[in-house]
Amino acid sequence: MLGEFELIRHYFAAAACARAGGEVVLGIGDDCALLDIPTGEQLAVSTDTLVAGVHFPDPCDPFLLGQRALAVAASDLAAMGATPIGFTLALTLPAADALWLAEFARGLDAMALDCSLRLIGGDTTRGPLCLTVTVFGRVPAGQALVRHGAQVGDLLCVGGALGEAAGALPLVLGQAEAAADVAEHLLARYWSPQPQLALGEALRGRATAALDISDGLLADCGHIAKASGVALRIERERVPLAAPLRRFAGDAEALRCALAGGDDYVLAFTLPPAELAALQDAQWPVHVIGCVAAGLGVQLVDATGNELPVSARGYNHFHA
């Protein structure tokens, strides 16, 4: 059996070389990794943990798990408008199974390449399956997309269709079946979310607040509303729902997944109206779903402007 260092070196060699960015001065193999942050830029850092049986089914395909673990973490860089640098992986495993590790590393590599993230360090330990990924990015000083800048009068926007990952859960758990093309589309949205890193960079200096939707649209808009001291008004008819989800789950359930389902890893952001045309002209995926109003909290309104009751809550650990 390989030792800890050999384990990392052997299986994660590709991810450790996934990009040749000049920021990584020292990668895996010493007590710390060393990064150079260019003058005038700030470091963005985020940590995410995935626990077997809580955040993903156990057992599951290790290739898909590797992809998803990194994508979920990288999405936080997108939400800050940060340019990716690298990541550390803390991997706790019941046993060092060679086939499992090779497949997991292959999934991780694929997403590392997609996201231009380099593996710069980590820790492998024995225990119940659990992964913590910490991602690092850089952003020009003062230009990070934070949650507390939304202004009354801004547009509320999202970066794409919502609800598909949550809608895919019955398929992920093997509790339902669907036509092959629908199943493939929805499962891909759960297992291989695409962090909107390029969109995040494009929103620097334009969006007034942003985050990535992980807890569901309502809950995450609530975070922006609270941090900014404003109300976010969502027009139900403008929430983008993809055709495969509507076919699979029906319109009502598709909307419920979008509002309260979570796991989308699509950006939600507030935008001064004057910024909209340039972004849409440049073909960025910007869907206006409402606006920022005076007040506090999140309002859901129908096509006639009537407020709808909001009872659904986002996913929140340690809630019943």
Added chain:
Amino acid sequence: MLGEFELIRHYFAAAACARAGGEVVLGIGDDCALLDIPTGEQLAVSTDTLVAGVHFPDPCDPFLLGQRALAVAASDLAAMGATPIGFTLALTLPAADALWLAEFARGLDAMALDCSLRLIGGDTTRGPLCLTVTVFGRVPAGQALVRHGAQVGDLLCVGGALGEAAGALPLVLGQAEAAADVAEHLLARYWSPQPQLALGEALRGRATAALDISDGLLADCGHIAKASGVALRIERERVPLAAPLRRFAGDAEALRCALAGGDDYVLAFTLPPAELAALQDAQWPVHVIGCVAAGLGVQLVDATGNELPVSARGYNHFHA
């Protein structure tokens, strides 16, 4: 029950304010934390995971666990000669027990204050007890203490007595008893290791290689030897052993703990002979235990220079 954000805010508020260093531009509560790294300095990053029942007994005192989890991670900053900035905590818990969290946070706070580390982000998840701490520090460009710089002719040194944490294990596990003063001393060495951060900073520009001893002296010297392409020669009689450990375990077992026990979190480093006097004059804890020689690997010699068989191996996950 508190939600995820409230959980962190409520219990870890003190650690999040533990220091007012100007590097933390944005702490807990957004998608990423933001750090300013001063011009001319590099960021040092390290990740460590502790799993219940593997790296610490379960159940255990949550105050002590909080202290130890952060100390173990901070020790990697010491090993690089980095000045502490902050840390993220990924905490996986079977349940959100208020008393447990309050005590754990109190231990974390205490060590955060000792180490001048500020909590800048994290993730709380439900699952088998497991902690991943990622620490951040800064070091002048090119001055980090790496493992690959040891030169033939250098002295081999350690920053203090070894073996006590490993020697304390029977006490930690409740498998042995000792006189109150001895037990207190040894248990403190296991549960509250003191990362040698100031020593690490003092060694910048002086030591040619360094690391912190976590796997045992022999295994960790092996890491320096391999990275530097040299042999490290350890004189058995010069390995510092503390009196409480010798009283508790006897001389032979004390030496075994020092050589192969691990968990010391004391620095080991190589030093050009010309650097020794200034460090000792300044009262830094520098114990010369051998030298760097041509060759490869680690040699253990007795008082007459005879090489001793080295069979003990350091602690290494995924080894039988």
